Amino acid sequence: MSNNERDRTTDDTAPISYDATTHGKEILTPAASDVPQINGATVFGVRPGKPVFYRIASSGQKPITYDAEGLPPGMSVDRSTGWITGRAPETPGDHEIILHAANSKGAASRTLTLKTGNTVCLTPPMGWNSWYVQSEGVSEQAIRDMAGAMEEKGLDQFGWTYINIDDCWMGERDPETKAIQANSKFSDMKALSEFVNSKGFKLGIYSTTWMSTFAGFIGGTGPNPEGDYRQYYLPQNEILNPSQFFGRHPSSTKRGIAQVGPCWFIDKDAAQFADWGIDYVKYDWVEGKLIVSENGDYARDKNSGANKTEAVTSRFFNDFRSLDRDIVISLSPCTPPEEDELTSKYCNLWRLTGDIKSEWAHLTRPFSDELTARYPRTRPGLFGDLDMLQIGPLGKPNRAEKVFVPSPLTPAEQYFQVTLWCILTQPLLLSCNISTMDAFDLNLVKNSEVVAVNQDPLVKQGYRIENSTGNYEIWAKDLFDGSKALAFFNVSDRDRTLTISSDKLGKKGKVRDLWRQKDIGVLNGTMTVQVNAHGTAFFKVIGS
Structure with a gap:
C-alpha cells in the first residue's frame, strides 16, 4: 500500500490523486474468478403471453449448474444450460426471480426482474454483427464458427447475447x-438458429x-x-x-x-x-x-x-x-x-450516425452538440445507436474478407470507445473475428463491472459534467443502486491531469476504478486523475 493510499483510508477528506494512464496493450481487467458470478442484465422485458427466452450468464469454472426460484407458472429453467423458457404471464406486471449458479468452487445468486408489458429490449443489446468481419463472405458455416468461438472465448458468460447476420445472406x-429464403451459402436457417442457441446465444438477421x-x-x-x-x-x-x-x-x-x-x-x-427462431432484426x-x-x-x-x-x-x-x-x-x-x-x-434502436470507421474522429463525434442533444430520448427499450465497436481483428466491408488485422485504434482509444459506449448507454455490438481475439481484446469485453454500467436497469443516459472542446470531457451516469458512474475522456493529443469535485459531481463516497476493479479512495472534496492522450478513466462513486 502506497503512502497516499494509506492516508486516504484514514482521512476521508483527503483529495484523491490517481494515475489512470495505461501503457500499450496493458490489460486492466482482472481475471475472472473460478467461483460463479452472475453477469449481464438484471431486468428482462417480455410482452404478455409471449415466449420467454432468457439465459443466465455466469462466469466461473465449468461445469456450472443453474436454477431459478420464483418463476411464474408455465416457465422453467434448464439446469445444465441456464436457458429460462416458457410463456410470460398474460397479465402485465413485475416478477422477481432469484437466479442461481453453482460449481465445485462455490455459488452465486442474483435477482432478475421479469417485466411483463409492452416494452422489450429493456437494456442495450450486446452481441456481434457480421458486417465488418465477414460482409459478402457470410455463410452458415461462418456463423456456426463464430458462435463456437464466442462460446470458447467465454463471451456468453458476461452477457453477450446476439449473433447477427448482416447483409449478403439472401436468396x-x-x-x-x-x-425471402437464404442463398446457397445457408442450408438450414432454423437449424442454424438452434445451433446458435445451443452455444448460449440468440440469432439476429438483416x-x-x-x-x-x-x-x-x-x-x-x-x-x-x-x-x-x-x-x-x-x-x-x-x-x-x-x-x-x-x-x-x-x-x-x-x-x-x-x-x-x-x-x-x-x-x-x-x-x-x-419460424426460423430469429430474435433480432436490423433493417x-x-x-x-x-x-x-x-x-x-x-x-x-x-x-x-x-x-x-x-x-x-x-x-x-x-x-x-x-x-x-x-x-x-x-x-x-x-x-x-x-x-x-x-x-x-x-x-x-435507431441509428444516429453513418457507418462508423476505426478512426479517432469517429470516436469523438459523440461529443458534438447535435448528438448530445439527441441522447435524452434513451429509455428502457429505446436506444439511439452510434454503431458498432471498432475493437478486435477487423476486416473490410463490401467484400468476402478472409484477412483480419488488429484494430487501427490505439489501445488507449479502444478503452476510450468501450467506456464511452457504456456511459452513453449504447448498444454493444462487436464486429470482429472472435476466434483470433487476443488477451487484450478480451479484457475489453469481459469486464463485468464495466458492462454493468452499460446494462444498469435504471437505463439513464450519461450526461456531461464538464468539458473543454478539443481537450477533455467529464461525464457521469446515474445508476440504479444510487451510485454514479464517472468517466474522464482526454480528447487531446497529450497526457492530461483532470480534476472533478464532489460538489460538481453531486456525489460523495467511495471511488472504485471499474477497469482495474479496485477501490482507490473516498471522494469528499476533489479528485485529480492522470489520463493518457486519447485515453479514458472510468469510476463508480458509491455513497451519499
Whole structure:
C-alpha cells in the first residue's frame, strides 16, 4: 500500500490523486474468478403471453449448474444450460426471480426482474454483427464458427447475447409463400438458429424495406406481386457472389431499386424469421429513393418522398409486433434529428450516425452538440445507436474478407470507445473475428463491472459534467443502486491531469476504478486523475 493510499483510508477528506494512464496493450481487467458470478442484465422485458427466452450468464469454472426460484407458472429453467423458457404471464406486471449458479468452487445468486408489458429490449443489446468481419463472405458455416468461438472465448458468460447476420445472406423468394429464403451459402436457417442457441446465444438477421439491400441482394419489398426481380438482375457473368443479383454497392442505388417497392413482403419475411427462431432484426430503412451523392456514397432523393411516413413505418413495426415472438428491432441507416420523434416510436434502436470507421474522429463525434442533444430520448427499450465497436481483428466491408488485422485504434482509444459506449448507454455490438481475439481484446469485453454500467436497469443516459472542446470531457451516469458512474475522456493529443469535485459531481463516497476493479479512495472534496492522450478513466462513486 502506497503512502497516499494509506492516508486516504484514514482521512476521508483527503483529495484523491490517481494515475489512470495505461501503457500499450496493458490489460486492466482482472481475471475472472473460478467461483460463479452472475453477469449481464438484471431486468428482462417480455410482452404478455409471449415466449420467454432468457439465459443466465455466469462466469466461473465449468461445469456450472443453474436454477431459478420464483418463476411464474408455465416457465422453467434448464439446469445444465441456464436457458429460462416458457410463456410470460398474460397479465402485465413485475416478477422477481432469484437466479442461481453453482460449481465445485462455490455459488452465486442474483435477482432478475421479469417485466411483463409492452416494452422489450429493456437494456442495450450486446452481441456481434457480421458486417465488418465477414460482409459478402457470410455463410452458415461462418456463423456456426463464430458462435463456437464466442462460446470458447467465454463471451456468453458476461452477457453477450446476439449473433447477427448482416447483409449478403439472401436468396430469392419462395414461389408459394413469397417469403425471402437464404442463398446457397445457408442450408438450414432454423437449424442454424438452434445451433446458435445451443452455444448460449440468440440469432439476429438483416433486411431492408427497399427492393434491394445496400450490398445488392433482394430486399423486403418488390416490383410485382410475384416477388420476381429478374428485370433488375445483372448478367450472370457480372454477379460476384451467390444471389448478389443487383451488384455491389452502389450498383443498386444507381439502378434505382434502393427504394421501397410497390409490393410489400415484410409481413411474410417477418413470419419467416419468427419460424426460423430469429430474435433480432436490423433493417435499413429510408422512405423514399436513394441516389448516388457527389462523394460516391448515397443520399436521399428529395423529389421522391425522402421523409419517412408514419403509415409505412408503423406498418413495418406492426408486422413484427403482430408475431407470437418478441424480436428486437434495429433501424438503420442514420436519421436526421428532426425525424427522431417519429422513428423512435417504431423500434428499439435507431441509428444516429453513418457507418462508423476505426478512426479517432469517429470516436469523438459523440461529443458534438447535435448528438448530445439527441441522447435524452434513451429509455428502457429505446436506444439511439452510434454503431458498432471498432475493437478486435477487423476486416473490410463490401467484400468476402478472409484477412483480419488488429484494430487501427490505439489501445488507449479502444478503452476510450468501450467506456464511452457504456456511459452513453449504447448498444454493444462487436464486429470482429472472435476466434483470433487476443488477451487484450478480451479484457475489453469481459469486464463485468464495466458492462454493468452499460446494462444498469435504471437505463439513464450519461450526461456531461464538464468539458473543454478539443481537450477533455467529464461525464457521469446515474445508476440504479444510487451510485454514479464517472468517466474522464482526454480528447487531446497529450497526457492530461483532470480534476472533478464532489460538489460538481453531486456525489460523495467511495471511488472504485471499474477497469482495474479496485477501490482507490473516498471522494469528499476533489479528485485529480492522470489520463493518457486519447485515453479514458472510468469510476463508480458509491455513497451519499
